[in-house]
Amino acid sequence: LLAQGRPYAEAAAAAIQRFAPAWVLVAARGSSDNAARYAQYLFGVMNGLGVGLAVPSLISVYAAHPNLRRALVIGISQSGQSPDIVSVLAEARSQDGLTLALTNDPDSPLALAAELTMPILAGTESAVAATKTYTNELMALAMLSTSLSGHSERWQELEALPASVQLALDNSAASQAVAVARTFGHAGKFFTVGRGFNYATAFEIALKIKETSYVIAEPYSPADLLHGPIAMIGQGFPGILVAPSGQTVDELSRLLELLNQRRAEVAVISDVPKILALTPYPLPLTPGVPEWLSPIVAVVPGQLFALELALSRGIDPDSPRGLSKVTRTR
Amino acid sequence: LLAQGRPYAEAAAAAIQRFAPAWVLVAARGSSDNAARYAQYLFGVMNGLGVGLAVPSLISVYAAHPNLRRALVIGISQSGQSPDIVSVLAEARSQDGLTLALTNDPDSPLALAAELTMPILAGTESAVAATKTYTNELMALAMLSTSLSGHSERWQELEALPASVQLALDNSAASQAVAVARTFGHAGKFFTVGRGFNYATAFEIALKIKETSYVIAEPYSPADLLHGPIAMIGQGFPGILVAPSGQTVDELSRLLELLNQRRAEVAVISDVPKILALTPYPLPLTPGVPEWLSPIVAVVPGQLFALELALSRGIDPDSPRGLSKVTRTR
Numbered sequence: 155l156l157a158q159g160r161p162y163a164e165a166a167a168a169a170i171q172r173f174a175p176a177w178v179l180v181a182a183r184g185s186s187d188n189a190a191r192y193a194q195y196l197f198g199v200m201n202g203l204g205v206g207l208a209v210p211s212l213i214s215v216y217a218a219h220p221n222l223r224r225a226l227v228i229g230i231s232q233s234g235q236s237p238d239i240v241s242v243l244a245e246a247r248s249q250d251g252l253t254l255a256l257t258n259d260p261d262s263p264l265a266l267a268a269e270l271t272m273p274i275l276a277g278t279e280s281a282v283a284a285t286k287t288y289t290n291e292l293m294a295l296a297m298l299s300t301s302l303s304g305h306s307e308r309w310q311e312l313e314a315l316p317a318s319v320q321l322a323l324d325n326s327a328a329s330q331a332v333a334v335a336r337t338f339g340h341a342g343k344f345f346t347v348g349r350g351f352n353y354a355t356a357f358e359i360a361l362k363i364k365e366t367s368y369v370i371a372e373p374y375s376p377a378d379l380l381h382g383p384i385a386m387i388g389q390g391f392p393g394i395l396v397a398p399s400g401q402t403v404d405e406l407s408r409l410l411e412l413l414n415q416r417r418a419e420v421a422v423i424s425d426v427p428k429i430l431a432l433t434p435y436p437l438p439l440t441p442g443v444p445e446w447l448s449p450i451v452a453v454v455p456g457q458l459f460a461l462e463l464a465l466s467r468g469i470d471p472d473s474p475r476g477l478s479k480v481t482r483t484r
Numbered sequence: 485l486l487a488q489g490r491p492y493a494e495a496a497a498a499a500i501q502r503f504a505p506a507w508v509l510v511a512a513r514g515s516s517d518n519a520a521r522y523a524q525y526l527f528g529v530m531n532g533l534g535v536g537l538a539v540p541s542l543i544s545v546y547a548a549h550p551n552l553r554r555a556l557v558i559g560i561s562q563s564g565q566s567p568d569i570v571s572v573l574a575e576a577r578s579q580d581g582l583t584l585a586l587t588n589d590p591d592s593p594l595a596l597a598a599e600l601t602m603p604i605l606a607g608t609e610s611a612v613a614a615t616k617t618y619t620n621e622l623m624a625l626a627m628l629s630t631s632l633s634g635h636s637e638r639w640q641e642l643e644a645l646p647a648s649v650q651l652a653l654d655n656s657a658a659s660q661a662v663a664v665a666r667t668f669g670h671a672g673k674f675f676t677v678g679r680g681f682n683y684a685t686a687f688e689i690a691l692k693i694k695e696t697s698y699v700i701a702e703p704y705s706p707a708d709l710l711h712g713p714i715a716m717i718g719q720g721f722p723g724i725l726v727a728p729s730g731q732t733v734d735e736l737s738r739l740l741e742l743l744n745q746r747r748a749e750v751a752v753i754s755d756v757p758k759i760l761a762l763t764p765y766p767l768p769l770t771p772g773v774p775e776w777l778s779p780i781v782a783v784v785p786g787q788l789f790a791l792e793l794a795l796s797r798g799i800d801p802d803s804p805r806g807l808s809k810v811t812r813t814r
Contacts, residue, residue, distance in 0.1 A: 176506040176554040179534060184711030191539075197550075198542040204509060204550035206536015209521075211680050211705065212528040215731050220527075220534040224506040224554065238707060283712070343673055343700045350541050361712050368716040370673045372702045375541065377568060377813035381514030382613070382691050385804040386698040401545050405814075416806070474715040476746070483707035484735075 155275045155290050156312060159297055162272045166254055167301035169270055173252040176224035181208035181242035183483065185284035185361060186230040189256075189291035191354035192449050193228070199351075200299045200446060210238035213245050214484045222251040229255050232279065232287040233480040234262025241484075243267040256294050258287055272298065281472040282479050283365045285457050288358060289319070292450045311444050315451070321440045322454035331458035334421050334435045339466045341392045344371035346456075347379060348396035349406060355396045355423075355449045359456030366464040366471035376409045389417040394459070395433075397424040398452045400445030407432065423455045485605045485620050486642060489627055492602045496584055497631035499600055503582040506554035511538035511572035513813065515614040515691060516560040519586075519621035521684035522779050523558070529681075530629045530776060540568035543575045544814045552581040559585050562609065562617040563810040564592025571814075573597040586624050588617055602628065611802040612809050613695045615787050618688060619649070622780045641774055645781070651770045652784035661788035664751050664765045669796045671722040674701035676786075677709060678726035679736060685726045685753075685779045689786030696794040696801035706739045719747040724789070725763075727754040728782050730775030737762065753785045 178197055180190035190207050197203040208227075212218045214237065227246035229239045234257035243253045244267045255268035258276050265271045274290040293315070300308040321327065338344075344363055348356030353375050360371035374383060387393075393413065397406040407429045413420050414432065421435035425443070430436040437455040439448075464471035508527055510520035520537050527533040538557075542548045544567065557576035559569045564587035573583045574597050585598035588606050595601045604620040623645070630638040651657065668674075674693055678686030683705050690701035704713060717723075723743065727736040737759045743750050744762065751765035755773070760766040767785040769778075794801035 176551070177509075177534075177536070179507075179536065183707055187711075194539050195542060195546070198539070199546045199548045202549055202551055204507075204536070204552055204555060206507070206509065206534070209524050209528070209683070211683075211707070211732075212525060215680055215735075216525070216529045218529045219532055221506070221532055222534055225534060345700070350545055353539070353541075364716045365712040366715070368718060370675070370700055370702055370716060372700055377513055377541070380813055381517075381811050382695040382804075382807065384806050385696070386694045386700060387806075388698065402541075405545075474712075476714050476717075477712065481711050483710055 155293050156316070159272070159275055159294060163294070163297040163301040166270045166272055166298055170226055170252065170302060173226065175226035175252060178203050178205040178226045178228065179208050179222065180205060180228045180230065181210050181239045182230040183236055183239060184481065185288045185358060186232065186291060188354045188358040188361065189230050189288060189295060191357060192292050192351065193295050195351045195353070196295055196299050196446065201302050208242050210242050214238040214241045219245065222246040222249045225251045227251050227253050229264050229268060230291055231264050232258045232284055234259045234264035235480050236482050238484050240264050240267050256291060282474055282477045283362055283471060288453070289450055296447060311447060315447055318440060318443050318451045319454060322451050327455065328458050330437055331455050332462045334437060335459045335462035336466055337435065338392050339463065342369060344369060345387065345391065345393040346371060346373045346396065347376060347393065347406070347409065348373070349375050349402040351445055352396045352398060352402070352449050352452055355452050355456065358453050359394055359396070359460065362457055362460035363463060365474050365477065366460050367467055367469060376405060387413060387416050387418050391418045393418055393420040394456060395420050395422045396452050397422055397426065397429050398439060398443065398445065398448035399426050399441065400448065403429055423452050485623050486646070489602070489605055489624060493624070493627040493631040496600045496602055496628055500556055500582065500632060503556065505556035505582060508533050508535040508556045508558065509538050509552065510535060510558045510560065511540050511569045512560040513566055513569060514811065515618045515688060516562065516621060518684045518688040518691065519560050519618060519625060521687055522622050522681065523625050525681045525683070526625055526629050526776065531632050538572050540572050544568040544571045549575065552576040552579045555581045557581050557583050559594050559598060560621055561594050562588045562614055564589045564594035565810050566812050568814050570594050570597050586621060612804055612807045613692055613801060618783070619780055626777060641777060645777055648770060648773050648781045649784060652781050657785065658788050660767055661785050662792045664767060665789045665792035666796055667765065668722050669793065672699060674699060675717065675721065675723040676701060676703045676726065677706060677723065677736070677739065678703070679705050679732040681775055682726045682728060682732070682779050682782055685783050685786065688783050689724055689726070689790065692787055692790035693793060695804050695807065696790050697797055697799060706735060717743060717746050717748050721748045723748055723750040724786060725750050725752045726782055727752055727756065727759050728769060728773065728775065728778035729756050729771065730778065733759055753782050
């Protein structure tokens with residue numbers, strides 16, 4: 155994607171700058187909806203754009219016509235097949251909003267419905283649970299953000315990312331994820347926590363656990379958790395905290411201390427020694443990844459954790475029960 | 485609120501019509517964030533407005549300046565105290581966006597930060613877990629939508645609501661919620677499902693269960709569920725389906741049949757005999773409430789369920805551990 159995708163990103167950025175959207179609406183489901191969560195922070199912090207997530211059934215179920223004339227509407231879908239996502243793009247295009255499809259299939263209905271297309275160039279993904287296509291969706295969004303920003307030095311940060319992902323996948327990192335997953339092997343529930351750019355990571359790790367190990371896992375921001383659900387967190391409740399270096403580490407450290415007081419069992423994904431020291435279940439990242447790109451790396455230990463959790467339960471994580479690779483919802 | 489709040493709704497609507505927003509952004513946390521979910525469908529279907537939910541930490545943590553110049557930004561908070569929600573309204577006002585506070589305290593920081601205020605007039609709420617203030621937040625939003633629409637006949641539908649809520653609270657309805665809650669008394673996890681206008685209801689019932697019974701409960705739309713988490717739903721997994729009459733009942737009936745095939749144990753909140761017949765755990769509503777207002781009534785059996793679940797576990801639902809009435813997050 156880095157080698158071949160830049161012209162698509164720059165062409166989309168040029169069209170977006172001409173259109174000058176008043177706001178951005180992103181329509182997606184499943185893992186792609188978690189990529190959309192990343193876009194809320196990415197475009198908000200790096201590009202000064204206000205971003206909302208679509209509720210596609212507004213159009214697909216109620217046939218409503220929300221005003222999208224001044225919106226950039228982005229549809230994200232690996233397959234590009236889900237009719238509800240296509241319906242949002244079609245509605246926006248009929249109103250002369252600007253539409254962009256991010257998809258792994260540039261001949262899909264989603265790509266055909268949109269004025270602009272960015273292929274995520276991930277190759278065929280055989281496993282039902284998305285991993286490499288999630289990575290490439292985030293990467294494509296980051297490339298679009300960089301093109302929009304005009305800050306060409308950010309391309310160097312993007313070029314450094316594959317090596318960081320490789321480090322997160324290497325043997326020693328993988329063996330730590332395996333060890334933590336085995337510790338939690340019989341847990342009947344999980345919570346995950348992330349903030350800001352990595353709010354998306356908390357959602358995606360929880361989804362991977364649900365899909366591949368059939369265990370309930372609910373994602374939160376610290377604020378979500380404190381506005382009610384913290385009441386349920388008691389002794390032995392297992393969780394995963396996503397805390398790469400950046401603006402959120404101090405707050406997440408304080409939250410971890412509170413969770414430790416409640417005797418929850420919380421694994422931590424981070425490159426910051428101070429917060430890793432607060433858990434018996436560290437999932438260390440190699441330092442040096444800027445916060446705005448950290449979700450592309452920080453999800454990896456969570457994916458490895460979910461993989462091992464499934465294997466330790468005798469489940470084939472590539473073929474979860476009741477799921478197929480392409481999900482068509484209205 | 486119905487008796488005294490209409491002038492506030494009409495004044496806010498007139499200011500919104502003068503401003504002619506390109507889009508709407510709603511900032512809220514906890515139960516108020518679920519009221520915001522209702523606003524996405526309410527304003528989308530009834531008023532043709534595109535609505536996104538804010539990620540307040542974009543501003544409170546990252547000090548970002550997303551473009552809100554053409555936005556109507558609505559902050560919803562019972563207390564009006566949470567700094568992160570206030571920060572979104574302050575940022576929007578500094579950009580000359582239009583700001584509106586929905587709050588139970590018209591002297592709160594949120595009300596002071598906003599150009600327009602609609603008091604929800606719920607009186608003091610002593611219990612930590614929001615119930616009557618959630619109801620009034622939905623009601624205030626519905627009154628604003630009605631004022632914006634110019635469809636004066638909708639006020640008659642609003643006027644009929646208190647009687648419908650009273651029916652949902654009466655002895656026979658309450659005793660059915662008690663019976664179902666006792667059946668599920670020892671469950672260690674729940675899922676809830678709702679769609680469209682009642683997506684919010686599924687979220688709010690799940691939150692009430694988490695807050696007052698300390699049991700994990702994750703809310704889904706049917707599409708959310710089918711894009712991955714359905715894999716975890718197996719024999720005996722307890723759930724609550726919110727399916728009042730309207731555009732979503734047929735789809736929710738098909739989903740319930742699928743859940744029944746997987747031998748999940750699903751209670752159903754509905755006024756439709758056909759779908760109530762598909763569950764051993766019916767939570768019937770009295771017919772006659774239009775779909776767009778049904779969330780104000782359909783949440784009640786879920787609130788009664790959560791109440792009984794807490795009591796049956798020996799928990800005081802008015803004072804959940806680790807929570808206070810006013811939550812201040814950044």
